[in-house]
Amino acid sequence: xxxxxxxxxxxxxxxxxxxxxxxxxxxxxxxxxxxxxxxxxxxxxxxxxxxxxxxxxxxxxxxxxxxxxxxxxxxxxxxxxxxxxxxxxxxxxxxxxxxxxxxxxxxxxxxxxxxxxxxxxxxxxxxxxxxxxxxxxxxxxxxxxxxxxxxxxxxxxxxxxxxxxxxxxxxxxxxxxxxxxxxxxxxxxxxxxxxxxxxxxxxx
Amino acid sequence: xxxxxxxxxxxxxxxxxxxxxxxxxxxxxxxxxxxxxxxxxxxxxxxxxxxxxxxxxxxxxxxxxxxxxxxxxxxxxxxxxxxxxxxxxxxxxxxxxxxxxxxxxxxxxxxxxxxxxxxxxxxxxxxxxxxxxxxxxxxxxxxxxxxxxxxxxxxxxxxxxxxxxxxxxxxxxxxxxxxxxxxxxxxxxxxxxxxxxxxxxxxxxxxxxxxxxxxxxxxxxxxxxxxxxxxxxxxxxxxxxxxxxxxxxxxxxxxxxxxxxxxxxxxxxxxxxxxxxxxxxxxxxxxxxxxxxxxxxxxxxxxxxxxxxxxxxxxxxxxxxxxxxxxxxxxxxxxxxxxxxxxxxxxxxxxxxxxxxxxxxxxxxxxxxxxxxxxxxxxxxxxxxxxxxxxxxxxxxxxxxxxxxxxxxxxxxxxxx
Amino acid sequence: xxxxxxxxxxxxxxxxxxxxxxxxxxxxxxxxxxxxxxxxxxxxxxxxxxxxxxxxxxxxxxxxxxxxxxxxxxxxxxxxxxxxxxxxxxxxxxxxxxxxxxxxxxxxxxxxxxxxxxxxxxxxxxxxxxxxxxxxxxxxxxxxxxxxxxxxxxxxxxxxxxxxxxxxxxxxxxxxxxxxxxxxxxxxxxxxxxxxxxxxxxxxxxxxxxxxxxxxxxxxxxxxxxxxxxxxxxxxxxxxxxxxxxxxxxxxxxxxxxxxxxxxxxxxxxxxxxxxxxxxxxxxxxxxxxxxxxxxxxxxxx
Numbered sequence: 001x002x003x004x005x006x007x008x009x010x011x012x013x014x015x016x017x018x019x020x021x022x023x024x025x026x027x028x029x030x031x032x033x034x035x036x037x038x039x040x041x042x043x044x045x046x047x048x049x050x051x052x053x054x055x056x057x058x059x060x061x062x063x064x065x066x067x068x069x070x071x072x073x074x075x076x077x078x079x080x081x082x083x084x085x086x087x088x089x090x091x092x093x094x095x096x097x098x099x100x101x102x103x104x105x106x107x108x109x110x111x112x113x114x115x116x117x118x119x120x121x122x123x124x125x126x127x128x129x130x131x132x133x134x135x136x137x138x139x140x141x142x143x144x145x146x147x148x149x150x151x152x153x154x155x156x157x158x159x160x161x162x163x164x165x166x167x168x169x170x171x172x173x174x175x176x177x178x179x180x181x182x183x184x185x186x187x188x189x190x191x192x193x194x195x196x197x198x199x200x201x202x203x204x
Numbered sequence: 205x206x207x208x209x210x211x212x213x214x215x216x217x218x219x220x221x222x223x224x225x226x227x228x229x230x231x232x233x234x235x236x237x238x239x240x241x242x243x244x245x246x247x248x249x250x251x252x253x254x255x256x257x258x259x260x261x262x263x264x265x266x267x268x269x270x271x272x273x274x275x276x277x278x279x280x281x282x283x284x285x286x287x288x289x290x291x292x293x294x295x296x297x298x299x300x301x302x303x304x305x306x307x308x309x310x311x312x313x314x315x316x317x318x319x320x321x322x323x324x325x326x327x328x329x330x331x332x333x334x335x336x337x338x339x340x341x342x343x344x345x346x347x348x349x350x351x352x353x354x355x356x357x358x359x360x361x362x363x364x365x366x367x368x369x370x371x372x373x374x375x376x377x378x379x380x381x382x383x384x385x386x387x388x389x390x391x392x393x394x395x396x397x398x399x400x401x402x403x404x405x406x407x408x409x410x411x412x413x414x415x416x417x418x419x420x421x422x423x424x425x426x427x428x429x430x431x432x433x434x435x436x437x438x439x440x441x442x443x444x445x446x447x448x449x450x451x452x453x454x455x456x457x458x459x460x461x462x463x464x465x466x467x468x469x470x471x472x473x474x475x476x477x478x479x480x481x482x483x484x485x486x487x488x489x490x491x492x493x494x495x496x497x498x499x500x501x502x503x504x505x506x507x508x509x510x511x512x513x514x515x516x517x518x519x520x521x522x523x524x525x526x527x528x529x530x531x532x533x534x535x536x537x538x539x540x541x542x543x544x545x546x547x548x549x550x551x552x553x554x555x556x557x558x559x560x561x562x563x564x565x566x567x568x569x570x571x572x573x574x575x576x577x578x579x580x581x582x583x584x585x586x587x588x589x590x591x592x593x594x595x596x597x598x599x600x601x602x603x604x605x606x607x608x609x610x611x612x613x614x615x616x617x618x619x620x621x
Numbered sequence: 622x623x624x625x626x627x628x629x630x631x632x633x634x635x636x637x638x639x640x641x642x643x644x645x646x647x648x649x650x651x652x653x654x655x656x657x658x659x660x661x662x663x664x665x666x667x668x669x670x671x672x673x674x675x676x677x678x679x680x681x682x683x684x685x686x687x688x689x690x691x692x693x694x695x696x697x698x699x700x701x702x703x704x705x706x707x708x709x710x711x712x713x714x715x716x717x718x719x720x721x722x723x724x725x726x727x728x729x730x731x732x733x734x735x736x737x738x739x740x741x742x743x744x745x746x747x748x749x750x751x752x753x754x755x756x757x758x759x760x761x762x763x764x765x766x767x768x769x770x771x772x773x774x775x776x777x778x779x780x781x782x783x784x785x786x787x788x789x790x791x792x793x794x795x796x797x798x799x800x801x802x803x804x805x806x807x808x809x810x811x812x813x814x815x816x817x818x819x820x821x822x823x824x825x826x827x828x829x830x831x832x833x834x835x836x837x838x839x840x841x842x843x844x845x846x847x848x849x850x851x852x853x854x855x856x857x858x859x860x861x862x863x864x865x866x867x868x869x870x871x872x873x874x875x876x877x878x879x880x881x882x883x884x885x886x887x888x889x890x891x892x893x894x895x896x897x898x899x900x901x902x903x904x905x906x907x908x909x910x911x912x913x914x915x916x917x918x919x920x921x922x923x
Contacts (some may be wrong), residue, residue, distance in 0.1 A: 151922065152881075155894030156714055159881030164893075165869030179879065187880065189765035190719065193725040193747075196760050197738045197876070226911040237634060251641060267652035268830035268853045276826055279817045307881030339812015339827065339854030342664055346792045346811050353668055353793045353809070361791035361815055424785060424821025503756065574746060574776060574823045575755030 257592010277578035284562030294326035296445015321604035427504035447549035528555030543619035703800035716922035720773030727877035735832035742859035778824035778859035779915030786816035
């Protein structure tokens with residue numbers, strides 16, 4: 001029997017060093033990625049994340065009442081064209097079904113004059129007494145809903161379509177009232193789409 | 205070496221050696237078709253199963269792996285379970301070598317070629333299972349160092365490729381050399397093969413450690429992410445190897461009419477007396493850690509042992525495996541004869557196959573990384589392919605043992621004489 | 622007598638061998654069929670990072686031809702490289718995600734996923750309020766959303782900075798590009814699915830079959846590393862719509878989100894919205910303890 005000059009499989013410490021070096025090298029490269037570059041990047045000169053108002057599109061639909069008039073014509077009619085808002089009781093959760101169709105007012109403790117200007121039926125009342133056209137409702141929304149408006153301006157509320165890189169393309173943002181009907185602004189539930197496939201089939 | 209002497213004293217030149225080698229291979233090939241009716245029956249059955257398996261594999265290649273039960277939740281199944289088990293068997297086959305060469309057990313020495321042939325067949329099993337599990341077998345060349353792109357040393361799979369193929373080459377070299385020398389009628393030169401035998405001992409440990417590291421290093425799979433996985437793999441490898449060889453020795457004894465006495469079998473039994481309880485102990489250790497701590501880490505083991513809500517597909521498997529392991533532990537420690545030992549070997553082999561295969565690979569994926577419990581029940585295609593691969597490798601084993609017959613006869617005759 | 626036995630035996634052997642060979646030939650037939658659909662160019666193609674510009678052009682036109690032949694659709698497949706000084710990040714607002722899965726549907730369409738399996742890179746979990754336990758999550762809800770006591774968590778590839786999937790790939794078929802996106806070369810991947818086992822976020826998908834999409838639903842604006850129609854047997858994953866985002870556009874999932882829960886941008890631009898979110902909202906990542914360093918951040922408004 002030959003003397004057991006065993007050729008052991010490997011020099012273990014060398015192997016371990018090899019693996020560690022490679023693994024650490026990779027991690028270091030990945031770490032040196034965006035976090036490090038962020039720390040050494042120059043400060044921004046442009047305004048901080050302000051969403052240009054030009055991006056916000058006009059509301060898709062101004063929520064007036066749709067009525068059929070005496071000549072069987074369909075018309076969009078605003079509340080104040082018939083009702084005076086001067087001596088105002090708070091209308092809460094009231095069904096205005098006398099006008100046909102359903103219309104509720106379910107916006108916290110608000111009443112009509114909280115938003116609508118009493119004398120000009122196509123303008124809204126802003127805080128501080130100013131008025132604004134109906135298409136500028138976003139300003140009014142933002143005055144009460146500050147955090148959401150701030151988030152909207154910073155791109156984390158309301159969605160967008162187009163380009164993230166504004167130097168090569170434009171972006172379109174929705175208007176608040178496109179999702180939040182101002183008289184009952186709670187976001188309406190949707191049915192989910194594209195169910196993940198099957199319970200007993202492939203590709204769950 | 206300019207020329208070497210054979211037993212008759214004639215010098216053979218290197219040129220003659222080179223010319224004789226193809227003849228030797230041709231003789232091996234012809235020898236595969238010579239045998240009695242029992243041999244033919246055995247080989248025909250295995251071939252039939254292998255062809256059925258191959259047919260199923262051809263369907264899988266053509267239609268895609270959607271015809272298996274694998275999903276994006278449980279993406280490794282029967283094939284990789286068998287692969288893992290096969291690596292253990294290949295490592296355990298070297299179990300005969302350790303007492304023979306490290307402890308100068310001369311009786312075992314004569315039979316180590318059997319272990320090496322088993323290792324070759326087991327590695328072939330592993331390679332086949334890896335190939336049938338691949339989505340793109342036409343791209344196998346991508347994994348070759350220097351020809352493709354080999355992500356060594358970071359990817360543990362590349363280590364596995366190196367060690368498994370290396371182990372195959374070592375065993376092919378030793379076995380081939382011994383068979384060729386026998387064919388030429390010459391005494392093998394120990395310097396040519398004995399260092400490789402010693403190398404194969406350490407290498408056998410490495411193949412199964414590397415395979416364990418494949419699973420062990422994945423942080424996203426807490427069921428596998430345990431330091432105990434590699435020791436468990438080695439422990440169970442040293443059950444399946446000896447268990448298979450004990451039965452194999454008796455089959456060879458009967459089929460080839462060789463005078464193998466019981467001492468090597470008793471040596472292997474004494475190994476099983478340690479490794480079976482140790483394996484059970486390690487499993488219980490995992491069980492305690494998971495169930496005592498509770499929480500997320502226990503989810504997979506809990507599912508395996510007790511099911512999750514109505515999902516209990518693996519529960520009967522694991523309890524059967526545990527019962528088999530416990531039963532074989534008892535049998536191997538009691539004073540039973542060869543029959544009882546054979547029963548223990550079968551129980552241990554099947555028990556480890558379940559525990560390491562279905563009981564280790566599948567629960568690693570359940571619950572998924574997003575906490576979903578999606579079960580996996582293999583399809584007929586998968587069973588057919590699995591059976592086909594096992595049949596193919598039993599074929600290789602049979603032919604290997606048959607080819608090694610002259611070596612075995614010679615060694616045993618020399619010892620008696 | 623002995624001669625007769627030998628002849629009989631030989632005859633039996635020959636018959637057996639012929640039967641065996643015939644059976645083998647029959648068994649191998651599907652492989653022949655599969656091989657017919659495989660082009661030599663594809664089998665021999667080198668890794669994406671080793672192709673010369675001419676070779677890459679050849680590959681792209683071959684792929685366009687194959688798509689026309691197999692799907693009947695005219696597509697353009699481009700090779701779109703990362704822009705300099707860009708490093709993408711993505712954030713998701715768990716306070717306003719309603720779980721409608723329109724992001725998953727947009728991904729399904731944009732990335733030319735198999736129709737039959739409703740495959741998508743995005744998986745939305747309906748979670749119990751008060752708990753981030755993923756095991757209590759449910760991906761198979763089917764009722765109007767949002768449900769009152771639940772919140773919704775879409776999960777997709779986080780393009781991790783220390784990605785386990787990149788480490789384990791044996792053939793380097795997946796790697797991280799300079800803008801942070803982890804990509805897959807679908808023509809190099811061998812389909813071993815080790816990356817799928819390694820990913821802690823269920824981000825990876827495997828092509829268990831050839832994707833089936835009607836010609837008129839195919840998105841023809843494709844790129845090599847992202848939304849071209851993938852072959853059978855390879856891995857794929859979310860690429861942050863690099864065929865759009867590397868041209869400055871928003872990813873498809875973000876555009877589809879009706880509530881605006883998704884925020885995307887360049888982490889290296891201090892005035893970007895993603896940077897604002899990371900600096901002003903309380904963000905967290907999933908499974909942070911695994912050290913994967915994701916680029917996909919979750920936050921609540923309060």
